[in-house]
Amino acid sequence: MATTGLAASDGVFVGRVWVPELGPILIALRNGELFDITSRDVPTMRDLLELNDPADYVANVSGAWIATLNALESESLNAQSNPHKRHFLAPNDLQSVKAAGVTFARSMVERVIEERAAGDPQAANAIRARIGDLIGASLANIVPGSAKSERVKEALIAEGLWSQYLEVGIGPDAEVFSKAQVLSAVGWGAPVGLHPKSVWNNPEPEIVLAVNSRGEIQGATIGNDVNLRDFEGRSALLLSKAKDNNASASIGPLIRLFDGQFSMGDVREAELAMTVTGPDGYVLEGHSAMAEISRDPADIVAETINENHQYPDGFMLYLGTLFAPTEDRDVPGEGFTHKTGDKVEITATGMGTLTNFVRKSSECPPWTFGPSAFMRNLAQRQLI
Template identity: 55%
Template sequence: MNFADHLFPEDADRSVLAGRLLLADGPTPVIIRSGEVFDVSRAAATVADLLELDSPATVEGKRLFSSRELADLPARQFLAPFDLQIVKAAGVTFAVSALERVIEEKARGDFREAAAIRARCEEVIGGALRSVVPGSDAAARLKESLIADGLWSQYLEVAIGPDAEIFTKTAPLASVGTGAMIGVRSDSDWNNPEPEIVLAVDSRGRIQGATLGNDVNLRDFEGRSALLLSKAKDNNASCAIGPFIRLFDKHFSIDDVRNAVVELRIEGEEGFVLQGRSVMSEISRDPQELVRQAMSEHHYPDGFALFLGTLFAPVEDRDVPGRGFTHRRGDWVRISTPAIGGLVNRVTTSADAPAWTFGSRDLMRNLAERGLLGATGQ
């Protein structure tokens, strides 16, 4: 699976993309527009600075090369398109994902128990979850009913209650880009990708664009205890984002996010193929509402990235009957949607993936050496 085949939206000729490339001088924010790639570091030293502008899609820069030449660059030069922003995630935003989290919890992370629990949960809870509005009176009545039936869960609280689950996926600069290795913990034996749309939000809460993300999930760890969420979610190379942020303009808006269909394809070395999709129109909370809840009584001076959650729940058996899906080393994972492009990564363990070594101090030193610390979108 060639990552370079999926870098651009279907309507690339009218899209404006923002990203980060590892060039000779260091990490460089770029704009891709009209088939050309521009270094915009003199106008905005970081992508965080770029997204603070009132109209980042119109920023000018120094031409580097054509988008055709861009596709010839090696994978290591494609960095995740966020830098100083923290990466947040909204969980349990689709009915199917809510059911799967309940199943993990009831099975206590043991995949052998999942099939029987799934059948009962789908029968009793499934239809009701799909029709109820979170935080509504109907949701409150459903909660009372499920408590009476002994089926209530902390995951259902965030699925249909007034407060969304918003958590920190990973730290600034820790995400990997398209073409990179993506990691699952070496001691996990039940895990899966989570194909999601990721919003680019500035410090004032404005949504400036959207990209794609893989919120790698360890079902065994989180299923044992929700308090293991950080171990289930935040590991070396466990967060992939890219290939680029498509900036909002007259051709692409939040309505395109609301109506997107996110496709997933997994190809294993043994010939296994799994496909799935997330239909964003089925999300239980509007993307702007999730941004509002992420902002809450908080401040993000560098802005943030926000994963919106996934409808995808892999229950198809890969090998052992009743086990469902779990990753193997060497799996190729492609997450794509026509208006943004495709994010492609290959699976390894977090222990064997390249170490994260370039942090905020390194970025600040690099920008200082290049004379770019005064280049800001403020």
């Protein structure tokens, strides 16, 4: 059975759970037990993250017992066939869901190859063999926006290898885009969706930061930035089609709040491991280290929220991925792509394991509970 990997954790973890007779509630994890900490003072995750010290609040607030962690894990897996049952939600609610792209040199190379191949995996394999080593070796230690990065840019232009992906990878400005609509992300144990027309796609295991309206990073969790490589490879203008589909963003299992035991230093040193297990017995494993990120996470946050762009309800920020699978799954030269029924497990140091199951977006439960439904629900419960 899949687990969140948090049973023995001693960090400060918060999240959200769907309770049929109530709707979404805020929960805290304490010694393997889940407690409802929803209140009129703090009715939403947005409100919790706006506090000066969310971890201290969670440590001291009382709460009503909901379930053991193990029991809710089982219920969440059973809710795949009936989403009206009690289950984990994505831990964020009113926050915008943003994502940074091309933040690791190795994945940057893959984006260049995708663009040159125009969404054709066989063409990508040929280009990878021709230029992959050259670009990867050239960019491994480049600081984006530095004088050295400008010299590399000039050299790549001379070689005919410059790309818009290299521009955001080593140029002065980061790529930050909207990954999903408010409240549309799915949580632990839920199905994640692929556009039915996609034939080349992959998971993207990432750290996700929880940031409040003041730009303060209050905690971190795990995300799967499901990506359609064929759509984005055909044209960068198809980014929204490649990234934002029904159930194409997963976040969870819970947010680990910053406290005396967990900080941005831990995020910068975190390692991620991913396993994709197919219904046919196929297994793909991947690993990445945040130490290899080209842009510091705090710098990406500063490029997202500043005097030019505000987020009154805060935002969740996917930090990008080092993982771009090139191993052949079926046909030689065509690389990896998902199959319906794949189980994706992403583990990050100190943050547990995010587990989801792959389906077509059209086969995932439709997203119906948006901000207006959420506000009506809170009002009916006299929480606002």
